Amino acid sequence: MSTYTAPLADMRFALYDFLGAETLYARLPGCESATRDVIDAVLEEAARLCEQVLAPLNAVGDQEGCRYDQATASVATPRGFKQAYEQFVGGGWSGLTAPAEFGGQGLPESMGALVKEMIDSANLAWGTYPLLSHGATEALKQHGEPWQQQAFLKPIVEGRWTGTMCLTEPHCGTDLGLLKTRAEPAGDGVYRITGTKIFITAGEHDFTENIVHLVLARLPDAPAGTKGISLFVVPKFKVARDGSMGTRNALACGAIEHKMGIKGSATCVMNFDGAEGYLVGQPHRGLAAMFTMMNTARLAVGLQGQALIERAYQSALAYARERLQMRALSGAKYPDKPADPLIVHPDVRRMLLTQKAFSEGGRALGVYAYALVDIQHHAADEAERRRAEELVSFLTPIVKGMLTEAAVECTNHALQIYGGHGYIAENGMEQFARDARITTIYEGTTQIQALDLLGRKIMQQQGAGLRHFLEEISAFCQARAKDAALAEFIGPLAVAAKEWGDLTMALGKRAMENPEEVGAAAVDYLFYSGYVALAYVWAKSVAAAEASAQDAGFKAAKRHTARFYFARLLPRTRAHRAAIEAGADSLLAMPDAQFG
Template identity: 55%
Template sequence: MADYTPPLRDMRFVYHELLGCDDLAELPGFEEFTADLIDPILEEAGKICAEVLHPINRSGDEEGCRLENGVVRTPAGFPEAYRQFREGGWTAITCDPEYGGQGLPAAADVLVTEMICSANLSFGMYPGLSHGAYLALHSHGSEELKRAYLPKLVDGTWSGTMCLTEPHCGTDLGLLRTKAEPQDDGSFRVTGTKIFISAGEHDLTENIIHLVLARLPDAPKGSRGISLFVVPKFLPTAEGTPGERNGVMCSSIEHKMGIKASSTCVMNFDEAQGWLVGAPHKGLQAMFTMMNNERLAVGGQGLGLAEAAYQGSVAYARERLQGRSLTGTKAPDKPADPIIVHPDVRRMLLLQRAATEGCRAMAVWVAKELDKQERHPEPEVRKASEDFVALMTPIVKALFTDLGFENANLGMQVLGGHGYIREHGMEQYVRDARITQIYEGTNGIQALDLVGRKLGANGGRYLRRFFHPVAEYIEGHAETPEMAPYIAPLAKAFGRLQTATGTVAQRGLANPDEAGAAATDYMRLFGLTALGYLWARMAETAMAKSRESGDADGFYAAKQVTARFYMERVLPQTGALLSQIMAGGQTLMALDEAAF
């Protein structure tokens, strides 16, 4: 497996130069997070990822987790790495200082998340799920529950899970059967089985706090009758230490295609004691606080794997000698040229690079708006940012994970036969990346969320948060000669997105199957156009910075070349996507079920 080098130069470019995230220090609670603090945080995160987490990535995959007498043992090195991670304060970086957190902006945290996922996705699952549980309790828990659980989740001595899926229901949570019986002391007895529970049982923390969806005896049918409960593995004592074992047990772990060092458990709740989080029958709303965070986080997983695959591909392409350049020998002192000289290899590397750097820019863009949603003093700004984040969440989850998997597959192709075997680690990235397109709502579900909920929401208000700034950017740069190679392709793609949006909205009103048939293609069209907008901005920023301070290391020149590649070789895909959308859904729905 190739070494991992944190892409700190590009991260600084996106955070400071492209998106101007230094102005987040003007928001209440973020005053200390200037560049003088953000950059060292990213550097230290890069060190623990490269030096502690990445070295146990392959070995963790090969060893996997094992279940012994109801206890899951993580692979060698994981408990020690988690201890270092926790003692370094990394479980607390974005959490509320009231509970021991550090309050880092989300715009910086997405970069930390990316590095963790590049270095060791399986490891990242454990603190990632804990943070989701923290968010649900922080947003919806009573003060008593917050005092009991949040400090331990923040400092990482306890971890968390989200328990939604059951053997008979996944996305359609209205079908779940787990029940919760009220007790005289105000608690509940939770009984049922949950499957595919990431980090449901492990040996990294002294307690595990499960967030469980269940039904009360008087619950209405369907999703309107779901409540959320906190169910600890060990019942906390009055002193806040793990006490009596609760009625929750891991009965088995899944044997998976990838992320093998992450324990994926079948969890049985047998009259386990739990406490209601939020209002009765409002559990789905509370859980979506966790789910939306996880969807953005899974997008970060796709980005992290995309970067790792790119780095592995470049390292191999520079070293592997095969054939001679089509335009003449480039390495006369060697028996063959490195494969990086070949046009098709460079095509694959540039596809990986353009996807990774574009998604990184989008991740920070969306995260900055999330920070403004939570911290900005002006209500109208908070609402505008909230709308934007809601619109972009399904796009981040689906686009990033699709491109992460594509990058890993391109990496395998660059490495050829060596990509298919374990030695170089690329086949692990392919296996690990595949789940990201499935969990936290499959990418098809994300597409349905986009066209079914976000397009028409509030009279199209969500869409305006994206469409208006992009239209203004195109108009404002239409007469700038140096921007023509970027603005002209972006304008074409944006026009296609506008046409597709009107078509999907109109046809979907008449026949919902039409919207469903177009959803995945529309999602991709939207995502590629958004990346095109960001690549135009990156090219503009690179030109300005090069004029301002020079370009001794060639960073800004490389950024412009990659932007041109994206505009000329990737963004034209929007034309085919529009054609597919305009074709409608008739051919999808016409074939009789018996003919399949």
């Protein structure tokens, strides 16, 4: 069975050396308490929780799954899950990054991202429960009325209640303009919500005394399409304006889904039958409020992908070191053994290095993105906050789309390294491969992330975030232009960044003549962008390692992995560029009837 060890050394490197967190937090109002001593203590305690409590339950959750009781419309989570949640809440983890005014610890999101990585590496299915609570906290914090924040946020932050996000309906997923759930005014600011939502993570479970649903619905006077959607907070047990909990609300779980992976996560059909709720934000402006929650979740799902890569890599590396198979092509490397271990073989190393490059590069990219969230929320300078907001908005679909697709690739590499032993359940590799698959789908598929990146962030918003990012890469390359130790990375990175800008301009011109070019190019553009973004963080990681107090072995490993990334993974941009430049014709020319 697979075990997990939190990669604290590389996490500290990503935070202190790559990001410069100590300096960053010291200058951000509200983040000053996050000193190195505090951060180290938090990371070490989180590692213990994840290694000793959550990781041993990962296989249990997959084997047992959640159980639905039709008579009571209740859901029982796998053995040990509820007790683990009680330990999680007892340790104060539920409010780690939440504002102090609502009972949280107010620590930076970029530090919290590393705790989240450990949770997801240890037990992805279990980690979905606090994930949705974090999203609900962000939505209510930014859009809720003061009384709603007091009534709902404090118990969510304390962990006594959890949150959900209720968007999808049986007939509409991505196209929310088609949703039918209704909200009827009932007086005194109360609305009655009626409709069915599906694929609701943690919609029902046995962790907490109450569950707070954030639900998209239409008011009677709502215009058609997405401009007619409002957001409502609808608790499982009614909540008065003073925060007191009342009787059971008119909502229930109608079923749970039987899924390919994350079986310990309750994925529910939720039926609302005139359930009482309150409007969050302005009427017909619910989608904007929901996107606050969704964008938080999209970054978080990107980290899920990276976390699975790390977990799979640890297992594959241990197996490759132990498993004896054949001799190295250049002669025996371990002549005292009957065969050499798998790690001597070039293609096994290719798979291991791919996992290592995506995990460590993805960790750095994720920490960087979450640092922008910290700057967006805490920086004293308005221009700095606006720049951070534009940058993180641009990077969110890249982090989500790129790291989750990499998780599918890398968990399959881990399974392949195990061979037949990876295909059977007892070693855990096939669970990682199954669990990874959902990350490319929920909170917006890879295709949706790609359309968001190219259609919205580039075309509609004139590429503001891309400009900021390219300027940052250019400044880094210019500052390091004469650094001989980085020359092998700076040259290719500068070329890739310029090509990224040129490719975007050319694509934008084509799209103005034919809008179908956006859809035809979007996924390849997302991958292209992701590979260049990771090239930047890898070059910056080598620079940060060389300037750090890390030991020689750590520095050498960073450089070797960066060389592999630039030699073997960054060249994938060439294929994506060719596909982008091929245009839409080859996709659209064939009549529908000929798909047969």
